[in-house]
Amino acid sequence: MLIAHISDTHLGHRHLHHVDGEGRNVREHDVYGAFSAAIDAIIEIQPACVVHAGDFFDSYHPSTRALTVALDGVAKLRDAGIPFVGIAGNHSTPRQRSTEHVFSLLSRFGGELIWQEPRVVTVNGLAVHGIPHQHDAEALAATVAAASPVADADYNVLLLHGGFDTLSQVGAGEPGSLTLDPEVLQAASEFDYVALGHLHIEQPARLNAYYAGSLERLTFGDSARRKGFVVVDLARSPTDDARLRLHEVPTRPFFELPALDAANGDDPLELLEQELRGRDLDQAIIRCRVVNIDPGSWRALDRNRLEELTCRCLHFELLPLFDARAAVAVGAPTDLRAFVDARTPRGLKSDELFARAQDYLARVGGEASE
Template structure:
C-alpha cells in the first residue's frame, strides 16, 4: 500500500495578524490534498496540529470539511491524532477533529487508540505533556502488544524526542521498537531516521509557521511523505508542494544600504505575491529610526510584511569624541535572558520590536504562538 504522511498544518493560523497568511495555510493544505488524490493513495495519516488552536475559526472548519469530503469521495481514509495545538488545557480535552468523524476522519484517541485496515495496524497516542510521561509509556506499551499480530505496524505520535530537540516530552528509548513506521508530528523540520523495524519520520509543517524554518524549507521544501509498505518493508519519498509566497531573509551593511536596496526592491517588485521580508541592518553610526523610516517608505507597498532588526556594532571610542550612540536593545536582551534559552531570547527581541512600533496585533499573535510552542496550550484558555 501507499499512503501519505503529513502533519502540523496549523489551519487557522493568522501569522503576523495577516488574513493573507491565514489563507496561505489553507491554500497549502488544499494543494496537498489535491496532490494526494491525484496520486491515488490508499490512505492519509495526519500526525497532529491539524488546527492552530482548539477553537478553530469558522473558515478553518469549512476548509477541513471540504478537503475531508474530497478524500472521502475519492475513497481515501484520513487517520488523525490530536497535537498540542488541537487540545485545550482542560481535563480530558476533546479536539476539534471529532467534528468530522461523520465526514471521514478516523480519529486515533484514548477511546479508539488504533484502527486496522487490511493487514495494517494504525495506532497512536494524542499529544501528552512531559508531566504525564508515566501514563504515556503505559499507553505505548499497550499499543506495542496490540500490534504484535499485524504484518505492517504504524505508530502515530505528536511528541518531541530528546534525540532531535532539547525541549522534549519523550526519550528515544521510551518508544517501542516493534513498529515498521513511526508517523511523527510536532517538529516543523523534516526528519527521516532509522528506528525499530523501519523508519521514524517527521514530515515537518506544511507552511512556514516560524521564520527559523527557512533553512529547512530551502533544503527539504514543505509538503508530505509518501510511504510504501508491504510485508513490513518500508520505503519513503519526500513530496514537496511549492509555497507561492516567498520568505526572504537579508542582512545589509548600513554603509551599503542605500546603494543595494534599489536592486532588491526591483527584484521583489516582480514577485506574483507580496513576500515576507526579514531584514537585518548592521553597522555603526546610524539610528534605527532613520533606517526604519527609509525601509517603511521603500518596502511597505511591496511586502506583505517586513520585519527590520538592527545590529549596532561597536566603534573605537578612543579615536573619537565620546558619544554613547544608540542603545543595542537586542544585545541587552540577549545578555539578560541567555540562560533562559534561545527561543526566549528570540521571542523577547521580536516582541519588543513589535511593541515599539505599535504592532499590537502582531505582538498578541507572537505571544500566543510562543506560549503554545513552549507550553503546549492555548493562552486563551486562561
C-alpha cells in the first residue's frame, strides 16, 4: 500500500520584493507552483492516501489566493478519489481557540482535517492517527504516548508536527514551534510509519519516522539537497531501502554560497566570480557573505561588476561582515560631533542634530547587517 506524505507547504508564504508581470510576489507564486506540482504528481502515483504533516498554510488567516490554491488541490485529490488527511502545525494554529479555523473550510472540500483534538481517520484499510499541534510540548508528548494502533487496520500511520533536538533545526525557529524529546518517537514505534512535519529539510527521524520537509526553501538556512514529498510503500519492511523514496518537485535555485574571505586583500568580486562558476544562476536566489572586509574596501566595491556577475539571478545579496574594530571606526563619533558642531545652522540645536545623525547611522548599519 502506497501513501504520499507531504508537509510544510506554507501556502501564502512571501519572501523578497520581486513581483511577476501580474504584480504577484514571485516567491509566493513559487510556493503555490510547488504545491500544485506535488498534487499533480501524487495523482499520477495514485496512493491509497495523502497525509499532510502540518504547516499547510503560512499563517492561520491565509489570503484568498492561498485559500484558492489549497481548495483547488484538495478538490483535485477528491475528484481523483484519493483521500487527504492533514493536521494543523504551529503556523496554522490560532493562538485563541475561539478563532474559526481555516481547516473547517478545507473539510467542506472533502479533506479530513484535524485541528483541535487528535482523531483517527480510517480510509482504505489505513488508520491515520492525526495529532494536531499543541502549544504545550508535554501535553503533545502525552497525546503521542496515549495513541495506539488500531488492531483491525491493515496499517497504522501517526501524523505529527514537531521538532526533535537531535536533528537539523531548519524551520524550528518558527513562532509557536515545539521541540520534543526523542522518547516521544520511541513511544510511537508500534506504528507502521510516523509522518513528521515541522523541520524543513527532508530527513529520517528513526527507522519508521521521517520528515518530508518543505516543498520550497523558505530561508537561506535550508540547505536541503532535494525537495519534494515522500512516497512510502507500507507493505515493505522498514529496513527495506525501497520502502520510502522522496519524489522530487522542481524548485527555484535558492542557496547560500560559501563566505568569501577578503582577509588576504583579495578582491571579493574575483572570489565571487570563481565561486559562481558552473552554478545554476538563472532566476536563482543567492546570498553570499564577505568576511574580513573593512568598510573602506566594501564601499569601493565595483557595483557595476557585481551587477554583471549576478544579472542572471532573480535576487543576489552580498553581505559584508565587518570586523568589530573596523565597525567602530565607521561612524567616527568624535569627528562627527565636531563636524555637526561646526556646521549647525543658527537657530538649531547641535545636540539634536548630532542625535539624529547617530540615529540615521545606526539605522543604515542595521539595514546593512540584516
